[in-house]
């Protein structure tokens with residue numbers, strides 16, 4: 001029996017040996033599977049739709065090329081993400097530019113690049129985007145983001161649709177914002193947007209948000225403007241652990257399509273194109289991280305620590321949100337998991353990656369595979385302790401090649417400059 005953990009058809013121990021550890025591993029097949037499931041669900045329920053993959057979850061040139069090949073769009077939140085998308089050859093019309101505090105420079109770059117949509121996040125931005133579009137003599141398609149006052153049951157830091165949130169225009173001011181946008185000569189209001197939070201497991205809060213948003217679409221129609229698109233944001237949850245509730249994308253589309261048809265009928269408005277913006281759902285389960293186990297420390301009657309060669313620098317989520325991950329010892333996959341361990345990272349902090357997990361008896365040199373690390377790990381990584389960021393390997397069928405190279409010590413110092421008074 002193969003003792004090795006196989007991920008997306010690849011022997012993870014062999015990957016660790018070939019590319020070294022720590023190593024992010026991403027499966028293109030799994031990305032495509034997730035995208036296909038969303039597409040299939042929308043097609044089944046007959047809604048006009050688009051998928052804007054939320055690049056903040058994981059972006060680089062190769063990832064954007066995958067998005068391009070899948071014929072979907074990209075949600076970006078910075079000049080850097082837009083730059084990456086353009087370098088990867090994505091049609092700028094496929095780019096949607098979000099962000100709660102876009103700089104004038106970023107807005108200018110986005111309009112000059114010809115991005116499909118800018119999502120206005122505040123009253124301040126209405127004037128700012130309007131002024132820059134006018135300077136550039138370009139009529140810019142815009143949506144605006146509403147905080148619809150929906151509480152999704154997720155970690156407090158990643159609930160973003162509440163009224164007490166830095167994001168978006170409060171729902172009771174949405175009509176005023178729409179009026180101001182319509183009055184801007186160089187802004188073309190084509191859609192409304194909301195995003196109610198991240199890692200949500202039930203479609204219910206989306207149903208409430210959709211109902212609220214359609215009221216806004218109706219009010220805008222009363223002003224004489226027919227909204228083309230309703231963006232319901234991302235936030236589809238994933239199962240970090242086996243017994244986590246499953247976000248059923250088909251049920252989600254079924255639920256929102258029912259409510260959207262019903263409300264549009266009641267309000268007498270045309271059914272808008274529905275845009276969804278999932279990040280985690282598309283990339284989270286498509287990624288794992290491989291580490292080598294080093295120091296093992298046993299404190300009798302208290303705890304057994306195993307330390308790995310990465311940690312909060314490559315996965316800050318446990319430290320930031322108390323996120324819980326599952327892991328396996330890749331080279332002992334079929335051995336009984338009967339030892340209770342705490343997995344710690346190598347950063348000079350508590351750096352607890354996984355508290356209390358049952359694993360087979362571990363030894364230095366074993367390979368630990370942490371699952372579901374595709375989203376918000378690589379993209380939120382830091383160089384804390386001047387650690388080098390791990391490389392990222394992309395798997396497609398039986399192929400495995402780098403999509404991000406390993407950092408070097410030279411990379412770590414490349415932006416360091418010495419002020420004149422410190423020169424030798």
Ligand SMILES: Cc1ncc(COP(=O)(O)O)c(C=O)c1O
Nearest residue numbers: 054195198234235277278279280
């Ligand atoms: C506006 C917007 N869209 C999409 C996302 C993607 O979220 P998720 O990765 O949870 O799908 C986020 C982050 O929560 C967001 O703020």
Ligand SMILES: N[C@@H](CCCC[NH3+])C(=O)O
Nearest residue numbers: 158160198199317375376
């Ligand atoms: N960074 C968060 C998600 C934030 C989503 C941002 N809109 C996480 O790791 O779960």
